[in-house]
Amino acid sequence: MKLDIALLAGDGIGPEVIDQAVKVCDAIATKYKHEISWKPALTGAAAIDAVGEPYPDDTHEVCANADAVLFGAIGHPRFDNDPSAKVRPEQGLLKMRQKLGLFANVRPTFTFPSLIDKSPLKRERIEGTDLIILRELTGGVYFGERGRKDNGNTAFDTMTYTRAEIQRLAKKGFELALTRSKRLCCVDKANVLESSRLWRETVQAMEKDYPEVEVSYEFVDAVAMRLVQWPKAYDVIITENLFGDILTDEASVISGSMGLMPSASVGEKTKLYEPIHGSYPQAAGKDIANPLATVLSAAMLFEDFGLQQEADDIRRVVNKSLAEGIVTEDLSEDAKSYKTSEVGDWLASNV
């Protein structure tokens, strides 16, 4: 297969972890005789510095024309505590999601047998966890009208959803549930929010089209609790953008290491793959960041193109690296740990 993959390294540890995923993908391509053509492009604070814009049109062109996007991370602390900054890296992320139509963020949460004791949660609570959160990614309060009034003394953001947006995401949820244990949980705050009531009524109306799927409805506050109490109670969760942001990060605690959790963001056309850990500026440039989440995101990429063996190969070699302790310092039990680049090299030469 011939694949054009847009390569958006972004900020912080983005470039370092992306490098390792590229090594692994190239090794897979060699092994299976695929041809990957990487198309690097600027994004985030890096793009602001270079061209004054966190998601430049050139970058969008590259992404829109690629078969898929592999993305590192966006964000830089120098913007975080400056509420008056005019241009922010995150705007690039949101613009990218919107312009590429990436309406569904797919975040699996699972445990690694060899890492289970790293979790802050007790083994018996999490062993066997296998859930997927489908987060709506191009609507809600992220994209509603916002602004100031009263000389800047009042601020507002609008959380808004259309029935069509909800249906589109929920459809993916129902379909995903059909391929798994056929349980779907819709998470909202329908006891307070009108947009949540639209979510609930829309999903309820779709139930009849998926008679095999057992649907439950839970409030976001209750789920924030139950997700760490009994993660095995969940299979597929669908939810709106902001709730998804919070719950997916919370869920990442289960696995014991954020550094391992991949994600995919999908739309009608483009698909984007990224680690969930973000730019992690404290570690940037030190060659210590864990590249596995990005490598596992690449596995999701291959899988989505029907290249199951390739995906399995990547997961196998990742598990092998964990079992043999070829890991970065965040995962190493003893004094011995490996650099980001060393882990990447090891994975690439073992696929």
Added chain:
Amino acid sequence: MKLDIALLAGDGIGPEVIDQAVKVCDAIATKYKHEISWKPALTGAAAIDAVGEPYPDDTHEVCANADAVLFGAIGHPRFDNDPSAKVRPEQGLLKMRQKLGLFANVRPTFTFPSLIDKSPLKRERIEGTDLIILRELTGGVYFGERGRKDNGNTAFDTMTYTRAEIQRLAKKGFELALTRSKRLCCVDKANVLESSRLWRETVQAMEKDYPEVEVSYEFVDAVAMRLVQWPKAYDVIITENLFGDILTDEASVISGSMGLMPSASVGEKTKLYEPIHGSYPQAAGKDIANPLATVLSAAMLFEDFGLQQEADDIRRVVNKSLAEGIVTEDLSEDAKSYKTSEVGDWLASNV
């Protein structure tokens, strides 16, 4: 002291747990020669059934004229899956908070030595946790404009804050931090939301008035993660209404039992005390609900009236009941457990 306390039992297990708190308060009153006059009033689904309104004016009168309010829970499942219901119990709760001006919800999270192994989190992560979340309770998306457009196919909610609302809550946070370890964490989503940017800039501007307090700013998604990873990293957290709703419920997992977590909601005048567990309809009427959260909420009440010894007494007897296993079934290790009413009787006769 003479205290008029409005008694809002509400729905589900509300009446049962409230009964036990009343017993304990009466016993304290007898012991310390206080005079408590209980003023019962209707609220929630119970009030809808009786008078068609979840927070009737009569009830408001009772609360507004009382020295404090002791509140059970609100909510009934028959409203939850009916997005079209015109009147809902929760509206009563929101109206009550607004009309009584209860702008700050104070939720302590701590562990009980005898229960620490009930937590889904590992002992070493949580032992010694002692944090307080101050949730803004009368603003944000709970009270902004909401509605439908396009023949009901678009729904919106507005998250809105004024500088004054933020200052009022943050002031409480700074003051609370001064009485504790002097660390304050402001939780927002300032990388996306305009209202969060107003939060951040307002709190930043207040820092100079509290030079001793060390303030940090974190994004809500990161906190949803860190709160269960390293709860001991937090001392006082301030946050807006919806984030507070989610994070306080999540934090309740730390203690290992929601059934033990009290809260206070305070305003300029009225103060309201309630367990955080909600109406828990599955257990309603069975005399099995854990009354300790309500009893400990009453301890917060005494404390806020300067009656520290009374509060300490209640906490001591609660700890004693835990140590001696005089507990409801949710906490009992072995076959032997006690009814809600039995636990209440035991506590009252042991103060």
